[in-house]
Amino acid sequence: MRLFFFFALLLFSHFSSWSQKNIHFERDSTMIRSIFDEALVRGEAYDQLRSLCKDVGARLTGSASAEMAIHWGVQRLQNYNFDTVYKQEIQVPHWERGTTEQGWFKTPEGTLNKVNLLALGGSIGTDGVLEGEIVMFKDRDALLKADRSKVKGKIVFIAQPMNQKMINTFRAYGGCYPIRGHGAADAGAKGATGVIIRSLSLSEHEHAHTGTMSYEEGTPKIPAAAISTKDATKLEEMLKKSEESFRFVMEMDCQQYPEITSYNVIAELKGSKNPDHIITVGGHLDSWDVGEGAHDDGAGIVHSMEALRILKDLNYQPKNTIRVVFFMNEENGNRGGKSYATYAKESGQQHIAAVESDRGGFAPRGFDVDGTEDHLALLRSFQSLLKPYYLHHFETGYGGVDIGPLKDEFDQIALFGFVPDSQRYFDFHHNHNDIFENVNKRELHMGAGSIASLIYLIDKYL
Amino acid sequence: MRLFFFFALLLFSHFSSWSQKNIHFERDSTMIRSIFDEALVRGEAYDQLRSLCKDVGARLTGSASAEMAIHWGVQRLQNYNFDTVYKQEIQVPHWERGTTEQGWFKTPEGTLNKVNLLALGGSIGTDGVLEGEIVMFKDRDALLKADRSKVKGKIVFIAQPMNQKMINTFRAYGGCYPIRGHGAADAGAKGATGVIIRSLSLSEHEHAHTGTMSYEEGTPKIPAAAISTKDATKLEEMLKKSEESFRFVMEMDCQQYPEITSYNVIAELKGSKNPDHIITVGGHLDSWDVGEGAHDDGAGIVHSMEALRILKDLNYQPKNTIRVVFFMNEENGNRGGKSYATYAKESGQQHIAAVESDRGGFAPRGFDVDGTEDHLALLRSFQSLLKPYYLHHFETGYGGVDIGPLKDEFDQIALFGFVPDSQRYFDFHHNHNDIFENVNKRELHMGAGSIASLIYLIDKYL
Numbered sequence: 040m041r042l043f044f045f046f047a048l049l050l051f052s053h054f055s056s057w058s059q060k061n062i063h064f065e066r067d068s069t070m071i072r073s074i075f076d077e078a079l080v081r082g083e084a085y086d087q088l089r090s091l092c093k094d095v096g097a098r099l100t101g102s103a104s105a106e107m108a109i110h111w112g113v114q115r116l117q118n119y120n121f122d123t124v125y126k127q128e129i130q131v132p133h134w135e136r137g138t139t140e141q142g143w144f145k146t147p148e149g150t151l152n153k154v155n156l157l158a159l160g161g162s163i164g165t166d167g168v169l170e171g172e173i174v175m176f177k178d179r180d181a182l183l184k185a186d187r188s189k190v191k192g193k194i195v196f197i198a199q200p201m202n203q204k205m206i207n208t209f210r211a212y213g214g215c216y217p218i219r220g221h222g223a224a225d226a227g228a229k230g231a232t233g234v235i236i237r238s239l240s241l242s243e244h245e246h247a248h249t250g251t252m253s254y255e256e257g258t259p260k261i262p263a264a265a266i267s268t269k270d271a272t273k274l275e276e277m278l279k280k281s282e283e284s285f286r287f288v289m290e291m292d293c294q295q296y297p298e299i300t301s302y303n304v305i306a307e308l309k310g311s312k313n314p315d316h317i318i319t320v321g322g323h324l325d326s327w328d329v330g331e332g333a334h335d336d337g338a339g340i341v342h343s344m345e346a347l348r349i350l351k352d353l354n355y356q357p358k359n360t361i362r363v364v365f366f367m368n369e370e371n372g373n374r375g376g377k378s379y380a381t382y383a384k385e386s387g388q389q390h391i392a393a394v395e396s397d398r399g400g401f402a403p404r405g406f407d408v409d410g411t412e413d414h415l416a417l418l419r420s421f422q423s424l425l426k427p428y429y430l431h432h433f434e435t436g437y438g439g440v441d442i443g444p445l446k447d448e449f450d451q452i453a454l455f456g457f458v459p460d461s462q463r464y465f466d467f468h469h470n471h472n473d474i475f476e477n478v479n480k481r482e483l484h485m486g487a488g489s490i491a492s493l494i495y496l497i498d499k500y501l
Numbered sequence: 502m503r504l505f506f507f508f509a510l511l512l513f514s515h516f517s518s519w520s521q522k523n524i525h526f527e528r529d530s531t532m533i534r535s536i537f538d539e540a541l542v543r544g545e546a547y548d549q550l551r552s553l554c555k556d557v558g559a560r561l562t563g564s565a566s567a568e569m570a571i572h573w574g575v576q577r578l579q580n581y582n583f584d585t586v587y588k589q590e591i592q593v594p595h596w597e598r599g600t601t602e603q604g605w606f607k608t609p610e611g612t613l614n615k616v617n618l619l620a621l622g623g624s625i626g627t628d629g630v631l632e633g634e635i636v637m638f639k640d641r642d643a644l645l646k647a648d649r650s651k652v653k654g655k656i657v658f659i660a661q662p663m664n665q666k667m668i669n670t671f672r673a674y675g676g677c678y679p680i681r682g683h684g685a686a687d688a689g690a691k692g693a694t695g696v697i698i699r700s701l702s703l704s705e706h707e708h709a710h711t712g713t714m715s716y717e718e719g720t721p722k723i724p725a726a727a728i729s730t731k732d733a734t735k736l737e738e739m740l741k742k743s744e745e746s747f748r749f750v751m752e753m754d755c756q757q758y759p760e761i762t763s764y765n766v767i768a769e770l771k772g773s774k775n776p777d778h779i780i781t782v783g784g785h786l787d788s789w790d791v792g793e794g795a796h797d798d799g800a801g802i803v804h805s806m807e808a809l810r811i812l813k814d815l816n817y818q819p820k821n822t823i824r825v826v827f828f829m830n831e832e833n834g835n836r837g838g839k840s841y842a843t844y845a846k847e848s849g850q851q852h853i854a855a856v857e858s859d860r861g862g863f864a865p866r867g868f869d870v871d872g873t874e875d876h877l878a879l880l881r882s883f884q885s886l887l888k889p890y891y892l893h894h895f896e897t898g899y900g901g902v903d904i905g906p907l908k909d910e911f912d913q914i915a916l917f918g919f920v921p922d923s924q925r926y927f928d929f930h931h932n933h934n935d936i937f938e939n940v941n942k943r944e945l946h947m948g949a950g951s952i953a954s955l956i957y958l959i960d961k962y963l
Contacts, residue, residue, distance in 0.1 A: 079665045203541045206890055208943075241943060402864070402922045404891060428668055429866060429922075431893035460864045460891075460922065462943040481670075481703060481924040 078488035092331035092475035101133030137292035147283035191230030237271035323369030330473035338400030380444035395439025401459035407436025410453035540950035554793035554937035563595030599754035609745035653692030699733035785831030792935035800862030842906035857901025863921035869898025872915035
């Protein structure tokens with residue numbers, strides 16, 4: 040009986056994915072081979088990324104370089120002669136790092152240890168030099184449980200590292216994300232004067248990693264910064280060995296400014312059959328203000344643009360409209376994603392799917408899907424077509440920050456997140472190492488081929 | 502009828518892999534999780550690789566640094582207190598690059614273009630300055646078909662690039678390998694005075710890539726070198742545009758010396774049940790004499806050593822003897838692999854399996870197996886256990902150069918080749934970029950975890 044059940048299940052699972060979509064294997068595999076050939080032999084993503092990184096550079100929302108990135112995006116999309124290229128106006132926050140940013144810890148004997156430090160995005164400045172006794176917590180829970188008297192008037196150091204055991208490094212990131220996002224609010228609520236965190240990275244190196252944080256209404260705002268993993272390890276080890284107190288000294292003149300106007304950049308290949316059915320593919324155009332935003336998310340920008348170019352250059356006539364969106368402000372506000380979802384709803388068009396690339400330009404592994412069981416079955420029915428390109432991950436998961444808000448507006452939409460290999464991502468994420476030179480051409484182009492292939496298959500079979 | 506056949510096949514394929522081995526899923530997945538935790542949290546492979554690259558460096562067979570590498574290997578294996586550590590004496594070729602190595606091409610107008618050039622391993626020197634008219638061939642076939650009168654007295658340039666379309670980059674390498682290996686013999690047979698080839702790399706950059714070549718009895722020996730892909734593209738483009746002849750000037754004082762004595766380095770964990778059944782795991786200790794042999798094959802050395810360390814530190818008692826072999830002379834002779842197979846046969850022991858890592862320290866994809874249908878089925882029965890670690894490639898394929906000769910001695914042996922992602926490999930292969938800094942710690946440690954897991958599973962179920 041159990042054996043029968045097992046076989047019945049087997050049959051059912053194969054039958055359902057087999058019969059559900061009449062995948063035209065030969066035609067589709069020929070098309071996907073052409074897509075990858077185009078991506079690998081005549082691919083333009085790498086040169087486009089070089090230009091975005093070197094001609095524009097880091098491009099934090101609200102900065103002059105973010106404005107230049109918008110100009111760059113419009114121009115590059117126009118050069119490809121897509122059917123439409125336009126900008127969607129949005130309001131965005133504007134925070135600047137300023138020009139002063141330094142930190143030291145002092146041993147009980149008064150020895151100075153300069154650390155590499157980056158203010159977290161959104162932090163207030165220190166208003167001159169801030170100095171205070173360090174109180175260390177091994178993780179956020181320990182801080183939340185601590186008595187106010189232990190924290191008041193001190194500078195909180197949260198030492199929690201990302202978990203090396205996680206094979207998907209984004210899970211390890213997720214585990215530490217609340218420390219960066221809420222550490223200042225948590226510590227401020229208990230009377231701390233500042234907070235420093237161990238950088239969110241799996242690599243032990245000298246560069247600090249920034250990222251967004253926010254304050255909570257009703258709790259005092261205190262300055263927040265990340266120190267490099269190397270500095271954090273050193274400080275933690277010294278604190279553990281010592282019974283006397285250490286002090287931290289920091290100065291930062293970062294500042295929040297009034298909101299300003301910015302833009303999402305949009306281009307389309309019009310659908311031949313259902314022009315009002317939209318498949319969105321995108322990444323985010325803004326980046327942090329250190330490095331060059333190469334993996335995060337220059338890769339996603341050039342992946343999306345290249346996917347559209349490849350389909351156009353192969354003379355593919357999509358049934359549905361395929362729309363590339365360069366989202367603004369993913370890093371510190373997601374105003375681009377939210378405003379796009381509102382705009383999409385108000386347009387009266389039917390948004391059937393969206394694909395996001397925001398996990399770097401590494402060798403492809405597959406796709407996550409955030410949708411129905413049918414959407415997962417559909418994605419899995421593509422598996423044999425994509426296996427020759429070493430894609431193997433087709434699972435329920437997360438689409439992406441930029442496309443996420445579409446789900447609130449369209450119940451039936453399928454969101455797909457491009458999944459490249461994640462082992463190196465947090466070496467580069469939000470720090471000085473996220474530069475063009477750390478992106479590999481073939482890995483980047485394999486990603487563009489994977490995304491173009493998925494869009495082709497969605498357009499045909501969704 | 503056809504549908505029935507399809508279902509019958511399905512049942513059969515699932516049934517065979519399901520029933521064949523009584524994989525104890527829970528116990529094994531717990532063990533494999535422990536293996537990866539050890540590799541990722543307390544892994545030593547990266548630090549071992551740093552030492553091999555920085556304390557020893559490049560280590561071409563026959564060189565003093567190869568001797569130091571043997572010393573290093575013995576010491577490192579002894580420090581882990583494995584059951585046995587010993588050396589196997591072998592005879593090896595001895596070739597040296599010398600101290601002079603340069604090249605230029607001259608346009609018809611006499612403009613000099615200096616190129617980055619590396620003598621191919623095994624080449625004779627130029628005996629002073631060699632100059633001659635360049636004759637270009639688009640590939641090896643074109644050279645083989647060419648009339649002797651077109652080649653005689655000239656320097657042959659074979660412009661063939663590796664094929665960017667190949668997803669498995671080792672296939673692209675295989676397509677160009679004969680140019681490097683036989684180009685000198687092919688050109689020499691037609692009276693050429695020298696041969697230069699486009700470096701075997703998928704990346705357009707300024708470093709030349711070396712590698713082994715050989716002469717054929719009865720054909721004149723001529724000097725052979727690789728020029729960088731960047732130089733090769735430039736030369737090819739200029740030659741295509743010009744109707745007049747270009748000249749090539751080269752000087753190399755590389756030289757072959759008499760054979761000398763060297764060693765494979767061996768260590769074991771003795772089998773508790775079948776100590777005379779051997780599972781070999783290895784990589785090659787020698788490297789080319791440029792860069793630091795980090796991916797090729799320092800990664801394989803530390804993968805193998807680390808796999809044994811992990812199993813030992815987790816107190817795993819193998820049924821069979823697990824033997825690590827650091828093979829000498831893979832790059833230019835494979836004497837280590839050949840001698841080891843002979844030694845293995847003469848020992849009277851039963852060699853049941855061998856695993857090789859010689860495709861770099863990149864993120865794991867899976868394993869190739871060179872064996873019977875049963876061996877493939879066995880490997881595939883491990884698939885669900887290894888899927889959480891993003892291993893997905895379990896196919897019939899190549900084991901490796903070092904373990905290959907074991908097959909001639911043991912009919913029933915299963916050879917496994919570790920398959921990491923191959924996109925970046927030929928950026929670094931046999932050139933100045935193959936240094937420690939181009940290896941990622943987590944990717945390397947994921948490889949060690951994968952190999953240790955495979956050995957555990959082979960030991961239990963083969």
